[in-house]
Amino acid sequence: MNILVVDDSHFNLSLAKRNLEDMPEISQILLCDDPRQVTAILDEYDIDILITDLVMPALTGLDLLKLLRSNKKYDDIPIIIFNTIDDMDTYKECFEHGAFDYINKPINTVELHARLKVAIEAKKSLNNLKALLEVTKRQNEELKEINAQLSEAKFNLVQSEKMAAIGQLAAGVAHEINNPMGYISSNFEVLQKHFSKISEFLALYKEKLLSGNLAPSEESVIELNQKFNSLNLDFILEDVNDIFTETKGGLERISDIVNSLRIYARSDKGDEKGYHSLQELLHQAILITNNEVKYVAKIALVLPKDIIIYCNRNQLSQVFINLIVNAAQAIKSQNRISLGKITIKALQEGNNIRIEIADDGPGIPEENLTKIFEPFFTTKEVGQGTGLGLSIAYDIIVNKHGGKITAESTPGKGASFILILPAV
Amino acid sequence: MKKILIVDDEIQILKSLTRMFMDTDYRIYTAQNSNDALSIIESEGIDMIISDMRMPLVDGYRLLNIVKEKYPKIIRILLSGYTEEKPMYRALLHNLAKLYIFKPWNNNDFLMNVKKLFENEDQMNSKDLIDIIDDLDQIYDSPGNCNEIIARLNEEDLNEVINLIESDPDISSCLLEVSQTAIYGVMPNSIRQAAQYIGLPNLKSFIYWASLKSSLKSDKADGGAFDTLQTHSYLTSRIFLFIYEAFLHKQPPEASMFAGLMHNIGLLIQLNSLRKKQSSGFGADASIEKLIQLDHEDYQHSHQMVGAHFIDIWDLPFSIYEATLYHHRPTDNNIVHNELVSAVNIAQAYAWRALSASDRIRVEPEVFASLNISVDDFEKRLARYLKQQKI
Incomplete structure (x- = not known):
């Protein structure tokens, strides 16, 4: 323990010192004759207990007390006052302002030791409490962090389960929809054929009526003609053809969606993986997407030749193709005059392979950055795309290959997709 | 006249396929399960069978296997909406069908393929080859x-x-x-x-x-x-x-x-x-x-x-x-x-x-x-x- 004694009288200071020296718990005794320097000393030295006189010309003990107690920095230091005043009020005020204890002057050694012992014990307890508080604070921080990690892990688990479900959903939905689609589209084709036969007959019928060869009564002819017109059959005959065309388009769209689910669910040789050259896979993806990209953007490919990746070739190709096409479509939506840029980079980082596919398109708003991996989430116009590409990509990368896929974006500057895959 | 048997547990599929063959010369038979299918083959004699994979009790896979073994001359077509790998994979491995058609299908393509399969059969039975x-x-x-x-x-x-x-x-x-x-x-x-x-x-x-x-x-x-x-x-x-x-x-x-x-x-x-x-x-x-x-x-x-x-x-x-x-x-x-x-x-x-x-x-x-x-x-x-x- 370090003690600071403050008294304007040098005699009192050395007396105090002599009396304190033989207390074993006290390691350092500092003496100060000018109360105005106390704060400086407290700041510089590690003082545990302060003993101060009350009557001092420069600054009274009470004022010193008030000064110190007004600063939280010094709250931990018990302050003992030398009692030389018979003035009860001042006395009372001292304690009201945070004095810890008092020692009578002239100094009685036994009393001094006793008082100091109390102060020392109090300080020790205070120190322990403080230490305990620090430990508790630290544990609290740790708990908070673990809690945050658990929350995130739980979120990811729920996400990946959601995404895993798409695999099963894909198979189930595809099959369930395929059956009715089968007979709807087949019947539809036949309906068209039926209808053209009916129209053919109607045309002939109309022609014969007008020419009058049927020789029905005048009234009948008029009635038929009137009926034809009031039913608006001219328009209907044409409109039905339009309806056929449009409905056929709708059926084809359903077919496309189901097909993309089907292709995904029916991976060629199960989940078989093999070693493939990353460069080759990317080259192929670029080749396949050439038509979609060539008038819209330039592709820059930056990667070392020798990266080998252990993966299911078809699935990974699907992911690359999807990301490249998305990038191209994003750039295309800006209707630029000049070509945009799609950059594909890859490198080996320790046990992982990091692949980045970036575009300089409009970017993705921050609130969408995690939503984009949800099935059917799309910002494209109704009818464009299926909204499944990224969720399928997510499932392939995360569930089937144990990797990570994230999206980053600066709105206005572009977006990039980062894939981290284990190298082995 | 060629006889075609269509087997599917869904009656709507049977009706739409029958409709599809409307303008052709084939005689069409239908069955909703494998047992009925086999009875028809037994009594009528069939030239081609078109079957779905998923059916109650005896599924398409087993049916086509039986047909392949007992009546090898019947041309087998698998028509399926079934997307699961295993059964399709096995069907392919055992060469259960000459043709695999997925639902939904295109009527014209389907009809053309049936025609081609019949013509091919005739060709391979020609005297020259023998x-x-x-x-x-x-x-x-x-x-x-x-x-x-x-x-x-x-x-x-x-x-x-x-x-x-x-x-x-x-x-x-x-x-x-x-x-x-x-x-x-x-x-x-x-x-x-x-x-x-x-x-x-x-x-x-x-x-x-x-x-x-x-x-x-x-x-x-x-x-x-x-x-x-x-x-x-x-x-x-x-x-x-x-x-x-x-x-x-x-x-x-x-x-x-x-x-x-x-x-x-x-x-x-x-x-x-x-x-x-x-x-x-x-x-x-x-x-x-x-x-x-x-x-x-x-x-x-x-x-x-x-x-x-x-x-x-x-x-x-x-x-x-x-x-x-x-x-x-x-x-x-x-x-x-x-x-x-x-x-x-x-x-x-x-x-x-x-x-x-x-x-x-x-x-x-x-x-x-x-x-x-x-x-x-x-x-x-x-x-x-x-x-x-x-x-």
Whole structure:
């Protein structure tokens, strides 16, 4: 323990010192004759207990007390006052302002030791409490962090389960929809054929009526003609053809969606993986997407030749193709005059392979950055795309290959997709 | 009049298919379960069966198996909305159907394919072919060891199959040879890797190739000519896969990886038989030019039929059958797998060109057009690839 004694009288200071020296718990005794320097000393030295006189010309003990107690920095230091005043009020005020204890002057050694012992014990307890508080604070921080990690892990688990479900959903939905689609589209084709036969007959019928060869009564002819017109059959005959065309388009769209689910669910040789050259896979993806990209953007490919990746070739190709096409479509939506840029980079980082596919398109708003991996989430116009590409990509990368896929974006500057895959 | 039986547990599908066949001359029968289907076959006699996979009690897989065994002459078509891999994969492995159609289907395509299948059947039953086959003085059955491998294949036990292959020096060296010179893009460096990459359905084709090769070798087929034809088959296989990968950007249809490898087995078999009879064939003049002539002119028609006949009795996929039967006439109207046959046609022609270093063999421009491939682009990239592979 370090003690600071403050008294304007040098005699009192050395007396105090002599009396304190033989207390074993006290390691350092500092003496100060000018109360105005106390704060400086407290700041510089590690003082545990302060003993101060009350009557001092420069600054009274009470004022010193008030000064110190007004600063939280010094709250931990018990302050003992030398009692030389018979003035009860001042006395009372001292304690009201945070004095810890008092020692009578002239100094009685036994009393001094006793008082100091109390102060020392109090300080020790205070120190322990403080230490305990620090430990508790630290544990609290740790708990908070673990809690945050658990929350995130739980979120990811729920996400990946959601995404895993798409695999099963894909198979189930595809099959369930395929059956009715089968007979709807087949019947539809036949309906068209039926209808053209009916129209053919109607045309002939109309022609014969007008020419009058049927020789029905005048009234009948008029009635038929009137009926034809009031039913608006001219328009209907044409409109039905339009309806056929449009409905056929709708059926084809359903077919496309189901097909993309089907292709995904029916991976060629199960989940078989093999070693493939990353460069080759990317080259192929670029080749396949050439038509979609060539008038819209330039592709820059930056990667070392020798990266080998252990993966299911078809699935990974699907992911690359999807990301490249998305990038191209994003750039295309800006209707630029000049070509945009799609950059594909890859490198080996320790046990992982990091692949980045970036575009300089409009970017993705921050609130969408995690939503984009949800099935059917799309910002494209109704009818464009299926909204499944990224969720399928997510499932392939995360569930089937144990990797990570994230999206980053600066709105206005572009977006990039980062894939981290284990190298082995 | 041809009779077609349609089997599906969903009555709406039966009605729509019956409607689809409305303007045709076929007599249509329907059944909602396998038992009824089998009774109809028993009592009426059927020429073609179109069946769904998923059905109560006895499913399509079992039904087609029974039909295949009891009534092998009935043409089987699998019509399925079933997307799960396992049953489809097994159906392909066991060659349960000549054609696999997925729901939803296109009416016109469906009708055309049915027509083509019937016409093809008629063709293969023609008298000419039967005469030629009778003329061959040998039955090319698979040698003993191959039978066991085929049996394991049918039991879908890939590990056992690999073990059996590894334990047979002829077959394993043939597999290594094939995997190193008849495949595009991948270079498996062990039997196991090769077998896993190739997969069970394709391994079946490979085993028949290996056994044919053993047969011919043990027959002491003329070394030079046989080797040249083998080299040509390997190169054709490679270019075939190159076309699919680099230009069509997809894999060949299921179980038809070795369409290019098998396409000319008819020629191999026929020439060997003729040689033994001391007529032409693998004779003293086994030059490439002579072989090209035999392939494209002298035996053009017959060797395709011979090859297809064997593919048929070996129970290999219909796509390979068509590749063998039509590889010199890819624009024939009867072909169902047009894309595949065109690819084989181009591949075999350019394989001869590479081996003979001459431009004599040409491919009809419409064949390239049907695949949307530019001739110049193809020739350039093929030349680059061959140079790179030091062929």
